[in-house]
Every structure is written in structure tokens, then in C-alpha cells.
Amino acid sequence: MSIHLHINHNDMRNRNLALILNHLHQNSPISRAELSSQLGINKASISTIIRELIDRGIVIENGVKSGSQDVGHPSIDLQINPDAGRIIGISIQSTQVTAVITDVSPNILWRKTIDLPKIGGMEMGLLTVKSLIQEVCNLARSQDLPILGLGLSIPGMVDIETNRLLAAYELGWQNFDLNSLMEGNEDINFYVGNEAHMSGLGERYFGSLEKSACTLYINWGMDISGAILINENVVPGIMGLAGEVGHISLDPTGELCQCGNRGCWNTLVNFKSLLKYMQPNKEAEKITRQAGCNEASLDNMCINSFVELVRLGDKPTLAALEKSAHWLGIGLASLINLFNPDLIILGGPLSQTFDFVYPTVQAEINQRALTWQSGSCVVQPSRHGQDGCLIGAVATVIWNIFNNPEEPIRKTFRRKIKK
Ligand SMILES: [Zn+2]
Structure with missing residues (x-):
């Protein structure tokens, strides 16, 4: 046959x-x-x-x-042509939303960050996002170049078939049709996705120069999540939810996770756990307060303060980070055994501590992952750092157009009129 x-x-x-x-x-x-x-x-x-x-x-x-x-x-x-068009990238974080306009390179040409409202929950938060989307779309239209698309990165689980947000634990948002954010701008190609998937794609498409057949991208910040990439393609799973590595159970009787389960990897390595590791120490409590961090206001600014304490060599902070690094390595060793990657990229705001956690993480990997697998896997920090989600959102737009270009090229790029 x-x-x-x-x-x-x-x-x-x-x-x-x-x-x-x-x-x-x-x-x-x-x-x-x-x-x-x-x-x-x-x-x-x-x-x-x-x-x-x-x-x-x-x-x-x-x-x-x-x-x-x-x-x-x-x-x-x-x-x-870097000026073939403009791309809009939006990243929603725990307390802020940032929009950028880039060229195709992608150089960031314009940027705006606004705080999400502290009251009003998901409804007020999404109104803020929608109004920023309207502002950035108006501005991009005024530049008289084709708009290739808008990529929206969100710290949560998104059904990529329908663009429905299923849950974003970090934000306390759930069950929302994200297409409605584009009302009035439906002519612009819209791509929405989980921040780890988008950041992972951004790293491979506009970042790491090394060839990698199988990459694990790990987004480490308020929570931990991941993406699996084969060459430069994110493995989505059947609903786009693959890579939720933060909810692997490591301690059946451990802390309660936002997902409802106990002892998820997330509860052992996320930023909240880092602060808990510091708390038995009075000096650490004082420093944490000085950094402006408390459970009600944990955000990326607090992570930046924490990172500053790490750089200053503050002992309680370094001890907490060391404990987290052990759990980070333990989780990564299992992921290496599962996926046999040649590259792990550590991104997200806490990856700013890469140089401090790397020796412990690598030691755990060497001890726990299968020798053949750990020996062929390199662990690297993200190239895009704090802008990972934004570059990832932009990369998602370009990747989608370049990988299925026929229709978007005809729809978006007008032929030049010959004189
Ligand atoms: Zn969980």
C-alpha cells in the first residue's frame, strides 16, 4: 500500500x-x-x-x-527589513502590565508600564489591560507601517485554541475570554499565551545562539513554570498547558499550593517560599521589611530588592537562596531524566541570582540525574532577563507569521506601487 x-x-x-x-x-x-x-x-x-x-x-x-x-x-x-512593520508586545505581571512597540529585529522603540489596580479584582485589572492595549494599538497605527500583530503574555494557563484564560493563580484571575481585550482592534493578529511558553520561544528565536534540539525553559519568579521546546517549537500539549512543572508533587504533606494540591515544586522554590526560609531569623525579618516585602504586596519590585540583598552578600538572604537552590536542582534533575534536554534556560525575575544558585543547582543535577543525561545538558541564564516575557510575546507574533506566512503576508503587507 x-x-x-x-x-x-x-x-x-x-x-x-x-x-x-x-x-x-x-x-x-x-x-x-x-x-x-x-x-x-x-x-x-x-x-x-x-x-x-x-x-x-x-x-x-x-x-x-x-x-x-x-x-x-x-x-x-x-x-x-527591521522596518517591515511594527509588533506590539504586552506582558501582564503580578502587580503591573507593560506594553512595548518593537521593530522586527526586535528593538524596543516604545514602552509603558502601569500598575494593576489593587482593588476591583479581575474585572478592574482587565479593564486596565484593555485600556493599555487600546493606547498602544492607536500609537502603533499612527506610525504608518504594517502592524504584524499583538502578543500577550500572561502568568497563567491559557487554552490556546480559544484564547480563554483558565486560571492565573498569581493574579487571582480565572475563566475569562481574552479575545474581548481586542474589541475594536480585531483586525490586528492576536496571539496570547502562557509567559513561560512565550519567554521560552523568545529565548530560542531571539536569544541563545547555541543549537539546541531539546530545550527546557524555566520561568522562576513569583511562581515557577516551564516550557519544553523541540528545536524552536514549543510543545503545547493538547490545550497549550504542557510545561506546568511548578505543580509536580515533591512533598505529599507539604505546604498548600494555589492549585489546591500539597507540596508542589512551586511551594518549595517560589518567591513566597524564599521569604519563608528567611523568617526564623530576626535579622532576615528586618531586612525583608526594609525591602518592602510582605505577603500582601509581593511583586517583582520585592524580587528586585531581594536580589539586591543577594548582591550585597547579606547572609540570611544567601542562606534562604541556598535552600531554594537545592530544591531548584532537585526538580531540574527529575525534569532532565524525563525530557533528556541539551539546554536548560533559567529565566524570570529570580534568575538574576543565577551566579549564586548555579553551583548548588548543578551539584544536585550531577548527583540526581542520570549520568548520561546530566553530562549532556547545559544550564544557562536567560539572555533577555527582565524583558523575557515581552520579547517572548513579540517573538510569538514573528514566529507565527514566518512559519505560516502566505496569508499574513497578503493580508498585512501591501505591495509598493511602482512608478
Ligand atoms: Zn500546585
Whole structure:
């Protein structure tokens, strides 16, 4: 029995477009001849597609290739046009929401952060987010360039088929149709996702230079969550909920987690647990108070104060961090045994302490993960640091367009009128 695959002309064009855009994204500057030989697409097809991409302003020629030998037919370098359009990234955090407008590189061209209201719960919080979305969409429209899309990163579980927020424990929000945030802006491509998934994609698409066949991205901050990436593709699971590593049970009789379970990994390594590790010590209590941290107002600012105490070498803070680092390594060792990754990226606001926790984390991994697996896995800090979720939201927009480009290219990029 033979299986016949029917690939029509449009499928082939879409596939070639995706290959060319992603190759340009990763390997610019590059010539037409190099694209043809490296991708195995004939020169005539490359020429036709590149002509259209230049015509629509997505690709630009970047001068004669250095070392070009053929004087009659000099080789011209190509690259993605950073000003092909603008992208909007939004990141909701525990107490704030930040919006950025970027070019395609992605350089951040504009940024605004506002506090989420302390009262009014989910309803008031989402009204604030919606009003910031309206403001940033108006501003992006005024720049007279195509808007490629809006990516929204949220610290919670999102059904990516319907864009429904299932639960964001950190915010106390649940069961909300996130599409309604785009009322009046439905013409803009909208992508919403869990912050770890988006940050992980941002790290692989606009960050780590190393090749990695299987990456685990770990977002460590108010809570801990993760993403599994095969090459540069996030493994979503059937609803987009894969990677909720924070809710793996490690201590059946441990602290109650927000998910309702006891002793989740989250309860042993999140920021709240770090502060608890400090509390038996009176000096630590004083320092914690000085940093402005209490359970009612835990936020990224408090994490920044905590990180500052770590950098100052404060002993109770370092002792608490050490305890957390043990649990971090214990959890990662199990994840290494489960996924056999070659790269673990530690991101999120607490990853600012990477240099301090790394020796303990690596020692736990060496002791607990299978030798073959731990030996082939590198643990690295995030490249984008505090902007991980924002770059991730922007990367999600570009990744979606570059990997299925036919329709968005026709919808978003007008042909230039030839004179
Ligand atoms: Zn849990």
C-alpha cells in the first residue's frame, strides 16, 4: 500500500516562504545563491519569492556581498527589513502590565508600564489591560507601517485554541475570554499565551545562539513554570498547558499550593517560599521589611530588592537562596531524566541570582540525574532577563507569521506601487 501526499502549489509556496523567511532571520546577511544552495530551492523560485518580499517591504538588499568575486554579477546580501512593520508586545505581571512597540529585529522603540489596580479584582485589572492595549494599538497605527500583530503574555494557563484564560493563580484571575481585550482592534493578529511558553520561544528565536534540539525553559519568579521546546517549537500539549512543572508533587504533606494540591515544586522554590526560609531569623525579618516585602504586596519590585540583598552578600538572604537552590536542582534533575534536554534556560525575575544558585543547582543535577543525561545538558541564564516575557510575546507574533506566512503576508503587507 502506498500513501500519496497531495501538496498543491499554494502549500509549496507557503512552505518555501517559511523556509526562506526563517533562514533569513537566522543567517542574514545572505545572498540569493546561498539561500538556494543552503535550502535546496532552485534559483528561479528563490528569485521570484525574494522579488515579492522586497516588493512588499519585508526583505531589503544590503549591499554587495564582501568577497564577491563575480564582477559582472555581484552577489547582493539580503536581510529581513527591521522596518517591515511594527509588533506590539504586552506582558501582564503580578502587580503591573507593560506594553512595548518593537521593530522586527526586535528593538524596543516604545514602552509603558502601569500598575494593576489593587482593588476591583479581575474585572478592574482587565479593564486596565484593555485600556493599555487600546493606547498602544492607536500609537502603533499612527506610525504608518504594517502592524504584524499583538502578543500577550500572561502568568497563567491559557487554552490556546480559544484564547480563554483558565486560571492565573498569581493574579487571582480565572475563566475569562481574552479575545474581548481586542474589541475594536480585531483586525490586528492576536496571539496570547502562557509567559513561560512565550519567554521560552523568545529565548530560542531571539536569544541563545547555541543549537539546541531539546530545550527546557524555566520561568522562576513569583511562581515557577516551564516550557519544553523541540528545536524552536514549543510543545503545547493538547490545550497549550504542557510545561506546568511548578505543580509536580515533591512533598505529599507539604505546604498548600494555589492549585489546591500539597507540596508542589512551586511551594518549595517560589518567591513566597524564599521569604519563608528567611523568617526564623530576626535579622532576615528586618531586612525583608526594609525591602518592602510582605505577603500582601509581593511583586517583582520585592524580587528586585531581594536580589539586591543577594548582591550585597547579606547572609540570611544567601542562606534562604541556598535552600531554594537545592530544591531548584532537585526538580531540574527529575525534569532532565524525563525530557533528556541539551539546554536548560533559567529565566524570570529570580534568575538574576543565577551566579549564586548555579553551583548548588548543578551539584544536585550531577548527583540526581542520570549520568548520561546530566553530562549532556547545559544550564544557562536567560539572555533577555527582565524583558523575557515581552520579547517572548513579540517573538510569538514573528514566529507565527514566518512559519505560516502566505496569508499574513497578503493580508498585512501591501505591495509598493511602482512608478
Ligand atoms: Zn500546585
